[in-house]
Amino acid sequence: MAEPLPDLIEEFVTDGMGDDPASILTALSGQDTVYIASLLESLPLERRLVVWEGIPRDRKLSVLVEMRSDPREILIDATPHNEWASIFADIDAEDLLELLDSLPTRLVDVAYEALDSQERKYFREATQFPDEQVGHWVSHELLVLPANAKVKEGLRLLRRDIPQHCDSIYLVNRSGQFTALVKIHRLFAAQEHSSLISMAEENVTMLVGTDESTAASLQVQRSGLSSLPVVDESNKLIGRLDIASASELMNEFYERQVMASAGMDEDEDLFSPVAKSARNRALWLGINLLTAFLASWFIGLFEATLQQVVALAVLMPVVASMGGIAGSQTLTLIVRGLALGQVTPANLRALMMKELKVGGLNGVIWALVIGIVAYFWFADALLGMVICLAILFNIVAAALAGVFVPFILDRLKIDPALSGSVILTTVTDIVGFVAFLGLGTLFLL
Incomplete structure (x- = not known):
């Protein structure tokens, strides 16, 4: 253990x-x-x-x-360079693809020379696809038979080593095009002279150019199969994506999302050099500083109000915090939906209405609670009303921003997990401060 x-x-x-x-x-x-x-x-x-x-x-x-x-x-x-020949002794194409971005060119050459001719072919084919597409990560360990094969040929094939996470035999025509998929367990109850294609499942394939997260989440994890065949545009069988690889790809995808939400790289080392870590994090600190100055500028517009009504300055963080939390909840939900392909222009309106209702309900409840607290704290009914209305307005605005900010960023091909939270925080801060201080100016002065 x-x-x-x-x-x-x-x-x-x-x-x-x-x-x-x-x-x-x-x-x-x-x-x-x-x-x-x-x-x-x-x-x-x-x-x-x-x-x-x-x-x-x-x-x-x-x-x-x-x-x-x-x-x-x-x-x-x-x-040391002289150790790499022995380290790469048993390397295959999948290992080299995993290490490719980390190895200097001289070591890529050493590793490539260690591959046999078949593995070199697999490596060349995989590098034709970017690493965010499933064609880059396919496994070539397959159980394949001609489309006219019989059950007895399938049973003979199963006497060899069965690849991990392989529960199906793939049938191809003479040109190597995928024809059908037969689950292995069906062979054991069939007559030996029966054709395999008569036991075929409904064809489920994925294209080599499919986005890795889409392939993993929507196709492999929901197919009920341990692996799915991967084909090119002409339906030629290229390989397969199994459930283990799909799970690994999904884990990496969600780790990227979590780290990106803080403006960080998922590959950052816990003990990376101080200068490198500081450089990696400096960009988003700088962006956050600019947005903070923007929010501060809006606050500065109400300097006279703050000087006369000090209680507004005391309660400002409450308004900003409530809007920020409400917005981040919606943002997280929408970013996940976008990643899974569940949020589209077709359902955006319905989703917006639902989040508005949630924001409105929570806004009313918590606005009343905070308004009552402010009233008893400062013995000022008008102040309680002002923060009550500001909280309600900011939570509803946060719900709207939480829906539209990630959707718009996604349409602009900008990762909403990376920049969505920064933009959302700016929106909720500015809306909250302007609403609170504007209402304060209107009712309290």
Whole structure:
């Protein structure tokens, strides 16, 4: 049983374990590559390099494949050039595709030379597609038979090694075009002389150019099959996308969404150099500063009001906070819907009306609560009414912004998860401050 990762991190960092190769081998013996990759990413750079040196060369490739790009690149740079021939000894096209963005050109050449002729062909075909398309990630481990094959030929095929997550035999014509899919379990109850095509399922395929997240979420995860055939525009069978690869692609997609919402790269190393981390995060801090100055400028328009009614300054953060939270809830829902292809121009109006009703209901409830609190706090009924109306207006406006901001960004081919929250916060701050201070000017002065 694997030792809990936090305990092993403490042993390597605090207790000094891992100063010699023998202790590293003992600690990592029996651990899978995902566990070792997570451990390396969790260690400060000095300790990480020491542990990396102690990992056997025949395991280094599989560990690198499981790591994020940034921490992986540090280990690649620290590895002597004369070790790569042995590290790449068993590399295949899928491994090289995973490492491609991290390897310098000289090492890509070394890895490519280590591939056999068939794997080189797979690699060349995959690199014709960008890494956000399913054609870049297809598996070529297939069970394939001619379209006129019989059950006995299918049973003979199953006596060989069955690829992981493979529950179907694919039938193709003489040109290699996909014809039909037959589930393996159906063969065992059929007569040997029966044709396989008579037991075929409804054809479900995906094109090589399909977006990876769409392919994974809408096709593989909902198909009821362990894998789906991938075909090109002429319906020629290229490979398959299995449920394990689909799940990995979806995990990476959602991790990108989460990190992008903070303006960060999902591959950033926990212990990346300070200068690099600061540079990566500086852009969105700068953008946020500009939006903050914009909100401050709107507040400055009501300087005279704030000087005369100090209570408005005390309550301003409440207005901004309520609008920001309400807007972010709607934004998160819409960004997820866009990612899954569930939000379209056809249902946008209905979605907007639903969110307006939710915003209106929550706005009325919480506006009354905050208005009553403000009344008893400052003993001023007009102040309570002002913040009550401002909260209601800002929550409704936040609901509208939460729907339209990500939708418009998506139409402009801008990732709404990356920039949507910054724009939404600016909108809710400005609307909230203008509504609150404007009403305050109107009723309290």
